[in-house]
Amino acid sequence: MEISLKELAARLGASLRGDGEIRLTRVAQLTDATPDSLSFLGDPKYRRHLAETHAGAVILTAADAEHAPGAVLVSDNPYLTFARAARILHPRDPVVGGVHPSAVVDPTARIDPSAWIGPLSVVEAEAEIGPGAFVGPSCVIGRGVRIGAESRLVARVTLCEGTVVGARALLHPGAVIGREGFGFAKDGERWERLPQIGRAVLGDDVEIGANTSVDRGAIGDTRIGDGVKLDNHIQIGHNVEIGDNTAIAANTGISGSTRIGRNCTIAGAVGMAGHLEIGDHVHFTGMAMVTRSFPEPGLYSSGIPAMPSAEWRRNVARFRHLDELTRRVKQLEASIKTMKQTTGQGDC
DSSP states (O other): OOEEHHHHHHHHTOEEESOTTOEEOEEOOGGGOOTTEEEEOOSGGGGGGTTTOOOSEEEEOHHHHTTOSSEEEEOSSHHHHHHHHHHHHSOOOOOOOEEOTTOEEOTTOEEOTTOEEOTTOEEOTTOEEOTTOEEOTTOEEOTTOEEOTTOEEOSSOEEOTTOEEOTTOEEOTTOEEEEOOSOEEEETTEEEEOOOOOOEEEOTTOEEOTTOEEEOOSSSOEEEOTTOEEOSSOEEOTTOEEOTTOEEOTTOEEOTTOEEOTTOEEOTTOEEOSSOEEOTTEEEOTTOEEOSOBOSOEEEOOSOOOOOHHHHHHHHHHHTTHHHHHHHHHHHHHHHHHHHHHHTOTTO
16 A cells, blocks of 8 residues: 555654655565655664664654654654554455355354355354454354454464354464363373363454464353453463453463453463462563462563573572572571570570
8 A cells, every 4th residue: 555654644643754745655674664665663772773774754752753864753652653554554455255165154154245254164053253254264163153243264263162252353373262171080090071061252352373272161151351462372271261451472371260350461481370360460571480369460570581501500400409408597597596595695
């Protein structure tokens, strides 16, 4: 799409400084932009690239505007403004309703005429697919699944029986929603599967990354709130509840029946035990091991940062002696206390 800088500024609500007649057709990084490109500066440490960029215009803060040699769009939040500009310059192709000849659709499924069912996809009995929804190639829509308006299943997405997807959701390739959770009862030395009869329910504006799985509830439902963003390779256990606008990064695992509040952020490779209560506005840094509830808002961390290998090996060797060291310290404290009592020094 081609648009003038002044029109783009008006649509973004950004302040324009410079030639508003510049025509833009795409977005690009500062270092590889061309005169028809829009770029942005979100981190001052990349300010050195401003002097060399060939971008037609740059989105940045008022503090950085004086360092730009060309046209700029001034924003308090350049990254957000750039994201909105990118959607304008690179719009998604509109959904054209229909069913590909190779798709298999049960006669009892209800598909809005404006929705698209892609090649080799399967839509099972009593499924409902809303207006403007896009079901890409090789997707499986299970019995009784409901998909809201304008939701998009990119490709190879599996929605198991009874799954509910709200409006404007985006599910990336390989996502599996509503599979039976990991529930077993011990029978002697054998495991017997517990029936998982709940559902997986996704709210509006949810995004699910590639190869991420969300288990159905064992009895009640697994619930993913409005605006939740899940990255790639995430495991959400049965009966987990995630509050609105929480974002979770890749390789995180959430065990069953844990409840996470609203507006939380969970960084990559975090592990959460089951049956925990995580409050609103709670933030975990990468590789945190969460084994207890955190009801209060705040930033929490665990894990051990990387260090030189020689130092790490020395520390590991010392870990084996921590218990012995603790006992010796307690013995020394007891001896000192006894000595003070004997000499009449008390706790002074």
